[in-house]
């Protein structure tokens with residue numbers, strides 16, 4: 001996260017790609033997201049971490065227009081995602097949490113669908129699909145049904161689909177989940193190159209090591225509240241990100257009970 005831009009500073013405002021202003025989302029009596037503020041600048045590589053159920057996916061879904069906030073504002077490139085959704089969504093690439101892909105399509109058809117939906121012509125889609133497939137190591141899989149892909153391959157084709165229209169902002173929910181270390185390295189390289197050319201990445205992950213290696217900003221969210229945010233160095237504050245995370249999220253409780261599990265092992 002970077003310092004909040006003031007309206008009096010037009011250059012800073014221009015460089016702010018994403019603004020979350022007091023976002024709130026409730027599901028019945030559960031407040032999943034409880035007043036989240038965040039700003040991400042152009043060229044930022046920003047990570048959101050938090051324990052299971054902390055509100056990461058809910059936050060990302062409100063950013064990408066998949067889930068309407070109860071309160072608060074989301075702006076992407078100055079456009080309100082919920083008041084001007086078409087304009088805001090044009091500049092976003094999304095990897096949602098539950099990959100609801102049209103998996104009766106082949107990888108090639110899926111990329112074609114994703115590109116066409118974003119207004120690309122057939123030739124551009126074909127060229128970009130081949131390049132993406134090569135970058136993600138999916139060349140041999142493009143002709144196969146996505147339903148037959150492994151979990152990691154599915155994640156990679158979904159990532160490729162999220163990028164095909166060269167969005168300004170990529171919002172990626174757990175992009176490294178189920179992805180092998182070599183592929184994760186490749187994905188990281190692609191994202192770093194994208195950021196170096198002015199793209200902006202916001203991702204959630206449980207991989208503290210990866211966040212420390214590649215992100216310049218991070219927010220730790222617990223029970224829907226941002227407990228710490230800023231540069232990775234500022235948040236880890238002389239410790240490792242994992243230790244800082246455990247400190248804020250509450251390190252593991254001593255396991256009591258469950259003797260039934262252990263007794264049969266004696």
Ligand SMILES: Nc1ncnc2c1ncn2[C@@H]1O[C@H](COP(=O)(O)OP(=O)(O)OP(=O)(O)O)[C@@H](O)[C@H]1O
Pocket residue numbers: 027030031032050051052053054055056057058059
């Ligand atoms: N559609 C829904 N209906 C009811 N409750 C929901 C819904 N979506 C999320 N929640 C609740 O909101 C809270 C935040 O969930 P969310 O999926 O955002 O967490 P998360 O940080 O992404 O977790 P994880 O790391 O496990 O993916 C949880 O308590 C969850 O049960």
